[in-house]
Amino acid sequence: MTIPLTISNITKSHLCISCGICSGISDSDHIKLEYRMAQGMYYPRISDTISKAEHQKLISFCPGKGYPIKEMGDSLFYDADNYTMELGHWQEASAVRSTDLTIQKNASSGGIMTSIAQFLLSEGLVGGVIVTKIDYTGGGPRTLSYIATSKRELLLAQGSKYCPVPVLEILKDIYNFPGALAFIGTPCQIAGIRLIQKEDSILKNKIRYTIGNFCGGFRDFRETNAIIQRAGIALDRVASFRYRGGGQPGSMEIIDKSGRKVLLKYPDYARLTGYVKHVRCRLCVDATAELADFCCGDAWISRFLKTGKAWSILIIRSPKNIAIIHRMKQTSAIETAALTYDEILSSQKQNIISKKIRQAARRRFMRLVGCRVPDFDGGYSLIAGNILLELWVYIKYTLSEWSEKIMLYPLLAKYLRRNDNVRL
Numbered sequence: 001m002t003i004p005l006t007i008s009n010i011t012k013s014h015l016c017i018s019c020g021i022c023s024g025i026s027d028s029d030h031i032k033l034e035y036r037m038a039q040g041m042y043y044p045r046i047s048d049t050i051s052k053a054e055h056q057k058l059i060s061f062c063p064g065k066g067y068p069i070k071e072m073g074d075s076l077f078y079d080a081d082n083y084t085m086e087l088g089h090w091q092e093a094s095a096v097r098s099t100d101l102t103i104q105k106n107a108s109s110g111g112i113m114t115s116i117a118q119f120l121l122s123e124g125l126v127g128g129v130i131v132t133k134i135d136y137t138g139g140g141p142r143t144l145s146y147i148a149t150s151k152r153e154l155l156l157a158q159g160s161k162y163c164p165v166p167v168l169e170i171l172k173d174i175y176n177f178p179g180a181l182a183f184i185g186t187p188c189q190i191a192g193i194r195l196i197q198k199e200d201s202i203l204k205n206k207i208r209y210t211i212g213n214f215c216g217g218f219r220d221f222r223e224t225n226a227i228i229q230r231a232g233i234a235l236d237r238v239a240s241f242r243y244r245g246g247g248q249p250g251s252m253e254i255i256d257k258s259g260r261k262v263l264l265k266y267p268d269y270a271r272l273t274g275y276v277k278h279v280r281c282r283l284c285v286d287a288t289a290e291l292a293d294f295c296c297g298d299a300w301i302s303r304f305l306k307t308g309k310a311w312s313i314l315i316i317r318s319p320k321n322i323a324i325i326h327r328m329k330q331t332s333a334i335e336t337a338a339l340t341y342d343e344i345l346s347s348q349k350q351n352i353i354s355k356k357i358r359q360a361a362r363r364r365f366m367r368l369v370g371c372r373v374p375d376f377d378g379g380y381s382l383i384a385g386n387i388l389l390e391l392w393v394y395i396k397y398t399l400s401e402w403s404e405k406i407m408l409y410p411l412l413a414k415y416l417r418r419n420d421n422v423r424l
């Protein structure tokens, strides 16, 4: 029997990514996003009085359920010279870093996302940029999305947020903004925007540029909270928090209200808890933000890492946006270096293997154990793959989360010496 596609079934199947699109687009009070502590996620609460038509509309825009990534990419970037299953459509790619010292200071890698946003603002190509900063609540750090209209506001939002981000909850502010906008976000948030833009010319004209990050997925807020507490800091004492920064690979930084600072190595801090990547992220097929205009990731390439400077990879998908990056280079806003296609692939190897190569077997396995999987029209290899490997990973993940649930993980981690050398 097929389970009907409803918002609450999307949530129950762990396909909801907390993007907030359903509550952001809804023109009634029938749907609200609320934080659920037990899952560490923001999930929609729907009132029984929602009409069938409105429910269907919300589902059609939900990126969590999946979307025709190939068809949407073909239509958005019909003018791109290249398409590969691994990277999607692309016109040009290079290694890039911001030359602006204030941008470099708090960037996750080369500061290219913030540099492009700053350039679009300063050239008057947009009046604002949708960005996301860390917000301090009594229950630990969360995120706050807003429209930045100045460099100062862009800088406040720098740094990757490896957590659920309900950025599309501010859709009404986006519609009401008097001018053109750029959007910075993850591949799935950008897919949500594109799904609306297909139907709505107002949003299509409003959001002129999208800047997406390469994405390996996120863990929910239970991980963030547990790491902070295991660093000896109470959640309501956090004064400053970043998932990553201070060079490449950089570190998580937690500062409490008395000024005590804890630095944890990125990405090694993931070993401090048994929480695993969100289910929907494991079923995602987009490694490099295939529906975004400008796509930015880390240059995990030894010749760049050796420079001691943080470099990003930038993919420009459409020829019409190349002039923007060339102007940034001419005005010395950025420094660029040539990259080969193979270097990009090898720098994102783990992510591409997981999202593109192992995906068919993983989806088959998840269906076998009765899980709903998001619907894509391709974008990953259809070669059958090794279902036993997926079974093994599933068991490992389940045991890991289960050890957290019964509070055994910290002891296990100590015994297995998983926590060694994580602090800087």
Ligand SMILES: Cc1cc2nc3c(=O)[nH]c(=O)nc-3n(C[C@H](O)[C@H](O)[C@H](O)COP(=O)(O)OP(=O)(O)OC[C@H]3O[C@@H](n4cnc5c(N)ncnc54)[C@H](O)[C@@H]3O)c2cc1C
Residues within 6 Å of the ligand: 106, 107, 108, 109, 110, 111, 112, 113, 114, 115, 131, 132, 133, 157, 158, 159, 160, 161, 162, 163, 165, 167, 184, 185, 186, 189, 213, 214, 215, 216, 217, 218, 296, 297, 298, 299, 312, 313, 348, 351
């Ligand atoms: C969840 C996640 C997974 C990632 N996985 C990979 C990966 O597997 N491989 C890889 O190479 N790179 C990955 N990245 C990208 C990488 O972390 C950097 O964001 C990227 O290299 C750009 O760095 P930057 O210095 O240009 O960005 P910065 O100048 O630091 O700017 C980052 C911008 O992104 C916005 N932002 C950050 N996180 C979010 C979020 N979750 N939702 C919405 N907006 C956000 C901020 O508001 C800011 O405007 C990931 C990023 C995220 C958020």
